[in-house]
Amino acid sequence: MLYPDTVEAEVLVHKPWFVATMFAVILAVFLAFNLTGTTMGELMRPVIGDPLQSGLYGRFAVAFVVAVIFSLNVVLIGFAPLKVQIAIVWFELLMLFLAFFETFHLSRPFIWEKLPFLITQGAVTTLYVSAISIVIASVIAILGAVAKLSTNGFAYAIASFYTSFFRGLPLLMQVYLIYLGLPQLGFVIDAVPAGILALSLCYGAYMTEIFRSGIQSIDRGQWEASRAIGFGFGITIRRIILPQALPVIIPPTGNQFISMLKDSSLVSVIGVWELMFLARTLGQKTFQHMEMLISTALIYWIMSICLELIQSRIERHYARSKVR
């Protein structure tokens, strides 16, 4: 949370100038777009008569009502406690989104028919490809971070070459290079292992930097205390430094995991039946692309939310030794 100053007296959304400006802007915007032809116009029929005949008066009335509802909503939310505010705003934005999707007139039976397969095949593949990749990437990252911090020239050179190369190429390119390139060398590799390999190597490079900065963030005194007791390098890094670096490392790593979950969609190009692949192919036969794309988008989103929740739980766990 930002530093909460104690002198702010009035909530922004209750200041007259703010409410007035907001009202004026919304009125102007909705006047510019003629809403009389929409559901909103239908709902206003008792006031403005036939929406299509209502002309400028109807247009103004609709915009006015929208602006009043919107401003009133914002002002009322301003009275609620912080947590309630957050919940209401989330809920309202979600409703707007759903209303937006509703205007696409999607075929619900088609979605319900394909959904189980999307989840059991697509989501499961996406999850396990990402999970295996993040584990391998973490191992690479620890090794890479230690190598990058070491005074051994070979270790540093290899690690920095690795991070430079794999951060420097597009992930899509790496997927192709590994899947199509390795067979040229005589290693025929399946699509799933090739995808996992590409994701691990790429994310390992990013996470090497995260782990390195995490390790560097630990006070020198911790190293000195540990070495002064007589602990060797292994115990010091494993049991003294890394456990303290984890609270620094976990938020960006969680970020990387969420990002990997979505970047795993790139392995669809080599024919892995994960979520993105199914989203593109299932709707193709009947040209119901939108149905599949939107359901898949929601599945990705839900999975990301779950990961965010897990991440915040782990962060709370590691905050233990920080509380007074």
Add this chain to the structure above:
Amino acid sequence: MSMDLIIEAKDVAKWYGAFQVLKDINLTVRKGERIVVCGPSGSGKSTLIRCFNRLEAHQKGEIIVNGITLHDKMRNVAGVRKNVGMVFQHFNLFPHMTVLMNCMVGPMWIKGVAATEAKKTALRFLERVRIPEQANKYPVQLSGGQQQRVAIARSLCMEPAVMLFDEPTSALDPEMVSEVLDTMTSLARDGMTMVCVTHEMGFARAVADRVIFMNSGQIVEDGNPEMFFTNPQHERTKLFLSQILKH
């Protein structure tokens, strides 16, 4: 060479780049001796005692600790360090472990002592520094003075041959200084060999067998406290004493 020498430094010199921090240091510490090292800041006192457990490397001369010579190629630096306790200015407790674990890990992970045994030892030494009731708290929940006493207990758990103190009270509130000094005094009474970098002149007068005064990398005064405080030999020592005893 007698067997009861714990630390022996002969013609020790050290450079940071072109700057020489230690110049021809000769110093011996016998078993049971309490030595206070003082001097103006930047005089090399901390660097010197950090050389004794090889947190710093010296470039010239010889340092022998507990019969083991310290040098670049040594393989058993841990063998020296487990016998040399060190207390830091900023405590450097492990923040992710409870006070009890801080004291247990040394014996457990280095000497292979069983957890139950290590816990017994830890509690004994926490009792010794008079904070057994804080055993299950985390370091951040303790005051500075308490943290420093835990740090002392953590070192004692390794049952070292000598304790090095690197300005142990400099980071503490005035009120907390005395609780740490009391602990150190009682350690000294029990015959612990100590080398202590500090500006607490009262402690030096009461506890030290020898007071060493360093100036720009050299030992300029080395004698008993009585001599040191009443009849210092060197001009720089007189100036230093007049500065810090003024208030």
